[in-house]
Amino acid sequence: MRLxxxxxxxRAVLKAAACEVIRRYHQVAPEFTRFYSGTPTNPGPVFAKEADFLYTLARILMPNRILEIGLGGAASTLAFAEALRQNGGEGRLVxxxxSHEMAARANILLKMHGxxxxxxxxxxxSDDPSIREQAAEMLGQVDILLIDGDHSFDGVVRDFQNFHTLVAATGVIIFHDTGPFENRYADQIAKLPREHNAACPIPTADGRGVYHRPDVARAVDWILEQHPEYGSLAIHNxxxxxxxIAILQRRAPFFSPAEQP
Ligand SMILES: C[S@@+](CC[C@H](N)C(=O)[O-])C[C@H]1O[C@@H](n2cnc3c(N)ncnc32)[C@H](O)[C@@H]1O
Known part of the structure; x- marks a missing residue:
């Protein structure tokens, strides 16, 4: 046999062994998404508790369809996909x-974790109309929409405008990167590479922290001003x-009894 x-x-034996270890670990530790979550020096993916939160939200809401903009490190992707598996139904995520590279990596991880x-x-x-059309065709109505792609003001607003009409009346729209970091991370955040068109970190007015992606917070505020039909909830630690994380949902009365004859 040649060298x-x-x-x-x-290489094939090592790869198969690594996949088997991951598969077995996965069975005893469903919080495996923490492996792929963000840190202050790599704040692209959702952080460990945020991955837990997305997983739990999808377990509680039992969504039929989830749409995510921004695979990145795939922490949110794996959290949602695992929740869909645990939900035991026909739920699907798109x-x-x-990025070809991110999509290829996410597909390997999804496969590895079954x-x-x-x-x-x-x-x-996400701003390509044919991509929106494909997503709409694949999913129809969406129960959870996660916006975590282009973090510029225009990019966040555009993603909301292009996709919020796909979301069911009781569905939720989740934005990642709306909160500030504590000031002790300011130096690290200042050194992070900036995305194209994205604003530089900005301190909060009360001096407690620094927004690493200020455009996202500004864009969500703007969306809420323009769309008073939405209420919001912030998950900022x-x-x-x-x-x-910021969550938007259409306002509706909790109590809506049938009309009396
Ligand atoms: C911060 S990462 C997403 C992190 C991911 N949600 C996680 O938990 O690991 C952002 C990703 O969005 C992608 N992206 C940026 N602009 C985009 C756009 N307009 N459409 C689709 N993806 C985009 C980037 O390639 C990158 O992989």
Missing amino acids: QNINRNA SIDT LKRFATTLLGS MAEPSCG
């Missing part, structure tokens, strides 16, 4: 990303690092 073939076989049948990746930009 090249031996190397190829050894995740859009412009979650591929719950999730589909769509390669392209200032005791330990997290990027922050």
Whole structure:
């Protein structure tokens, strides 16, 4: 056998063994999404508690369809896909990303964790009408929409405008990166690479922290001003690092009895 073939076989055996270890670990530790979550030096993916939160939200709401803009490190993708598996139903997730590399990585992770049948990746930009059309065709109405793609003001507003009409009346729209970090992370945040068109970190008015993606917070405020039909909830942790989550849902009375004859 040639050396090249031996190397190829050894690589395949190692890869299969690594996948098996991950699969077995997954069975005893469903909080595996923490492996892929963000940290103050890598605040792209949702943080560990945020991944737990997204997982729990999807377990409680039992969504039929989830749409995600921004695969990135795939922490949110895996959290949602695992929740869909645990929900035991026919729920499906579609995740859009412009990056071929991120989509390929997410597909490997989904496969490794046995979650591929719950999730589909769509390669392209969320502002491409054909991508929106494909997502709408695949999902119909959406119960959970996560916006975590282009973090510029225009990008966040555009994603909301293009996709909020797909969301069911009782569905939720989740924005990632709406909160500030504590001041002790300011130096680290200042050194992080900036996304194209994204604003620089900005301190909060009360001096307690720093927004690492201020455009997202500004965009969500603007959306709430323009769309008073939505109410909001902030999940912002200032005791330990997290990027922050804002949730929008259409306002509706809780009590709506049938009319009396
Ligand atoms: C912060 S990451 C997403 C993190 C992910 N939600 C997680 O929990 O790991 C942002 C991703 O959005 C993608 N992206 C940026 N602009 C986009 C757009 N207009 N359409 C689709 N994806 C976009 C980037 O390629 C990147 O992978």
